[in-house]
Amino acid sequence: MSIGGDPVAAAVAAPISDGPAGAPAGTARLSVAWRRARHSPSLLIGGTIVAIMVLMAILSFVWTPYNPLGIAPQIALHGPSSAHLLGTDQYGRDVLSRLIAGARITIYAGVVSVLIAGLIGIPAGLFAAQRGGLLDEAIMRTGDVIYGFPALLAAITLSAALGASTTVAMIAIGIAYIPVFARVTRGSALAVLSSDFVLAARAYGRRPFAVLRRHVLPNIAAILIVQASLLFSVAILAETALDFLGLGTPPPTASWGQMIGTAQNYLAEDPMLAVWPGIAIFLAVLGFNLLGDGLREVLDPRLRQ
Amino acid sequence: MSTLSVRNLTVTLGAAVVVDGVSFDLEPGQRLGIIGESGSGKTVTALAVMGLLAPSLRATGQVLIGDRDLLAMTERQRCEVRGGTMAMVFQEPMTALNPTMRVGRQIAEAIRAHQRCTRAEARQRATELLARVEFTDPARQARSYPHQLSGGQRQRVMLAMAIACDPAVILADEPTTALDVTVQAQMLALMARLVTEENAALVLISHDLAVVSGMCERVMVMYGGHVVESGNTAQVLAAPRHPYTAGLLATSAAVSLDSDRTRLxxxxxxxxxxxxxSFPAGCPFRSRCDRATAECAVMPPIEAVGDHLAACHHPLGGPASPQIPASPQIPADLAESGKE
Amino acid sequence: MDSTDAVPAVPAASAVPAPILAARGVSKVYGGQRGLGVRALADVDVSIAEGATVGIVGESGSGKSTLARLLMALETPTTGEIRYRGEVVSGLPERRLRSFRRRVQIVFQDPMSSLDPRMRVHDILAEPLRALDAGDERTRVPELLDAVGLPRTSARLYPHEFSGGQRQRIAIARALGPMPEVLVADEPVSALDVSVRAQILNLLKRLIGEFSLTLVFISHDMAVVRHLCDEVVVLYRGEIVETGETDQIYARPRHEYTRALLAAVPALGHLPTPPGGAAA
Structure with missing residues (x-):
């Protein structure tokens, strides 16, 4: 038996007489989460990067230093200056403005693929866990087949067939990650479903669907949030790769992957043109990965000591 | 000289005191029972004595084996003591055994960690040990994996590992709690017999007063990290001085096979x-004690009350209560019953 | 054993009332087809009279928890049937079990895993009322907390803010919510500290009287069963080996296994007697 078994388990079980009777427990819970969050550097750094990205994307709808699409051939490929902090591209467009606007595409790509993977994968995992038997087998084996197909290749094929578009590419990435969500959901749902409180709920007549909604989902939400944030970074990478290949977001819309792709042709004139979006992609992926790890530290009960 | 001598053992977790000033001595062949509930500090005490505390916990005081202080030893020296001079049996044998290793080999490795011998000799010894813990077909069962054995069998494997290197002290932390009652009875009888044969000292930790009272001639009752009562088992049972011990005894006696079962x-x-x-400062039991007064805000020292020791400002007095149970049997008797 | 009729737990009673809950010829095999599965219960007959307190004792592998789940109609027996007041409830779809669910409730062993950690006590107690339309949660929840001796302010807290004994009180309150006639308790005090166990036993005994409950008490602990129950059913490896009145069985156990169980109970001051024969 570990040390954790005796005193720490007991420490969690504070007798109610000790707590201020009127203290709303909900806020106590939040403040505990906040206290843990402050001790998780990954969560703080990741959260900050992600927040900045989201703010940038929102901001770009109302303001960017210059019009990201505004062509000015006379200042094409000018390096950084006080007017254009990160310089201009081959059409004279402001690189900083395009970076800010490109955040939109990146966020959009992440949201679309996570939504698709989650909206299909989570229910599939839940039902597989609850029904078991043949349905479980069918769902999970279908998942294996999808998972076995290379995601990027699927996205490329779809884009080639349907024409380049961010949405099409991200639907392909989203579908490819349905099995990941389904598997994570199924695994954690099985643990919850085998607990006595679910048996108790059945004993007072809660139907299977209500059990999933009232007991299983709230108990695995933390794990799913972590998963979503990790998938977000995978989606960003996939989207930039497709854009780089010219199979994702069509020009002239600003997107980071595409910026690197076109910068290739002008590496001799201004190598920094490829570096800026590269840094942006790196930070975005790092941000979501750190956020995912941080959330896991804070939310996942299995990692709590 | 005592085999094991614990002096003023205190364990802290940050600012919280988990175990506070525990002291006891064990002579060869002696059996000490430690009684406690969750949070009493009984398991932490055992782990501290073994030098197995988690890094977040800090132990002070002395754990003397002969004249050497375990708490002052390097980890390397402690490893020699653990499994050699002192062995431990845990509550959950499933997690204490390596699931990927055959049990015979696990016992053999325990032997080879402390004694110079060839692999074949260690295997031979392991099979003999399995026979000693009453495996009917030790040569075959040595080749089993832990999951192929029953809970009772696994716990007997743990016991075989514990006695593998002729330890002077065996610590058993709730060794029968996870077992069925009938298996528990077998296990207790077996432990009693082996401890007697090895002439080892035994520290038996349990929440169950009845289990300890049948096995151990001395008992120590812990509550909130303190030893609140300690002494000869028969004397403590006959006339508990600490209100906590008295309460435990009354509860155990009222729900037993020969109580008045109709009482509401x-x-x-x-x-x-x-x-x-979150135990109260001073006497940890005062928040639940009907005898508590302002005086109890100061922890009473453990001192002689009647024929044994208790830490209470208002100990229960008077003559021994009428429902004195039979005095614990002597070890020789236990050895007899274990051979059945 | 009589194969056509349930064996009453009280064999000699002259005017045996119709059982409130009964298992007839119940077997349960887990997993595997063609007899490859694990047989948890074999041809078990149990008959529980209204107002009775019946202890079902056995060790691990005896099938006692399986029997509890079958009696609760949470699982379907492989053969045989469960009847509530004469009506078959085993194998029925959930929608036809609503009135049964209201009348038969359960308390589990481990109060940590039997309460949803993400729900406040109010919701934990209100859930059965909502699911079964069994009363207004605003009035019932405080009443239930009173009944099990918890302060009404507990409703705002989460399970982890309570100690083991208090959590078991919450689980008992939840079971009482729909005003059941039968309470099935599966090892409800085994996971509790000794000093708290007596409180829960006293509470159960008081509630049996207050709510006129029929109690099915499942346990491995012969002493606790003796304290709470008037009748005993002894299970061994999925079969009933002995059944009868508590006083009779404890004084004159007829089956060898019952004797072994009784002898193995640790008592103050002496070592329990291990069962004869080789180790299990």
Missing amino acids: EVPYIPGQVPAVG
Whole structure:
């Protein structure tokens, strides 16, 4: 038996007489989460990067230093200056403005693929866990087949067939990650479903669907949030790769992957043109990965000591 | 000289005191029972004595084996003591055994960690040990994996590992709690016999007063990290001085095979066991004690009350209570019953 | 054993009332087809009279928890049937079990895993009322907390803020919510500290009287069963080996296994007697 078994388990079980009777427990819970969050550097750094990205994307709808699409051939490929902090591209467009606007595409790509993977994968995992038997087998084996197909290749094929578009590419990435969500959901749902409180709920007549909604989902939400944030970074990478290949977001819309792709042709004139979006992609992926790890530290009960 | 001598052992977790000033001596062949509930500090005491505390816990005081202080040793020296001079049996044999290793080999490795011998000799010894812990077909069963054995069998494997290197002291932490009652009875009888044969000292940790009282001639009752009562088992059972011990005894006696089963309410200790760190300052039991006064805000020292020791400002007095149970049997007797 | 009729737990009673809950020829095999599965219960007959307190004792592998789940109609027996007041409830779809669910409730062993950690006590107690339309949660929840001796302010807290004994009180309150006639308790005090166990036993005994409950008490602990129950059913490896009145069985156990169980109970001051024969 570990040390954790005796005193720490007991420490969690504070007798109610000790707590201020009127203290709303909900806020106590939040403040505990906040206290843990402050001790998780990954969560703080990741959260900050992600927040900045989201703010940038929102901001770009109302303001960017210059019009990201505004062509000015006379200042094409000018390096950084006080007017254009990160310089201009081959059409004279402001690189900083395009970076800010490109955040939109990146966020959009992440949201679309996570939504698709989650909206299909989570229910599939839940039902597989609850029904078991043949349905479980069918769902999970279908998942294996999808998972076995290379995601990027699927996205490329779809884009080639349907024409380049961010949405099409991200639907392909989203579908490819349905099995990941389904598997994570199924695994954690099985643990919850085998607990006595679910048996108790059945004993007072809660139907299977209500059990999933009232007991299983709230108990695995933390794990799913972590998963979503990790998938977000995978989606960003996939989207930039497709854009780089010219199979994702069509020009002239600003997107980071595409910026690197076109910068290739002008590496001799201004190598920094490829570096800026590269840094942006790196930070975005790092941000979501750190956020995912941080959330896991804070939310996942299995990692709590 | 005592085999094991624990002096003023204190374990802290940050600012919280988990175990506070525990002292006891063990002579060869002696059996000491430690009684406690969750949060009493009984398991932490055992782990501290073994030098197995988690890094977040800090132990002070002395754990003397002969004249060497375990707490002052390097980890390397402690490893020699653990499994050699001192061995431990844990509550959950499933997690204490390596699931990927055949049990015979696990016992053999325990032997080879402390004794110079060839692999074949160690295997031979392991099979003999399995026979000693009453495996009917030790040569075959040595080749089993832990999951192929029953809970009782696994716990007997643990016991075989514990006695592998002729330890002077065996610590057993709730060794029968996870077992069925009939298996528990077998296990206790076996432990009693082996400890006698090895002439080892035994520290038996349990929440069950009845289990300890049958096995151990001395008992120590812990509550909230303190030893609240200690002494000869028969004397403590006959006339408990600490209200906590008395409460436990009354509860155990009221729900037993020879109590008045029609009584509506059994005597109980009011309130809940506080969480670690939220026991009241002073006497840890005062928040649940009907004899508590202002005086109890100061922890009473453990001192002689009648024929044994208790830490209470207002100990229960008077002559021994009428429902004295039979005095514990002597070890020789236990050895007899174990051979059945 | 009589194969056509349930064996009453009280064999000699002259005017045996119709059982409120009964298992007839119940077997349960887990997993595997063509007899490859694990047989948890074999041809078990149990008959529980209204107002009775019946202890079902056995060790691990005896099938006692399986029997509890079958009696609760949470699982379907492989053969045989469960009847509530004469009506078959085993194998029925959930929608036809609503009135049964209201009348038969359960308390589990481990109060940590039997309460949803993400729900406040109010919701934990209100859930059965909502699911079964069994009363207004605003009035019932405080009443239930009173009944099990918890302060009404507990409703706002989460399970982890309570100690083990208090959590078991919450689980008992939840079971009482729909005003059941039968309470099935599966090892309800085994996971509790000794000093708290007596409180829960006293509470159960008081509630049996207050709510006129029929109690099915499942346990491995012969002493606790003796304290709470008037009748005993002894299970061994999925079969009933002995059944009868508590006083009779404890004084004159007829089956060898019952004797072994009784001898193995640790008592103050002496070592329990291990069962004869080789180790299990």
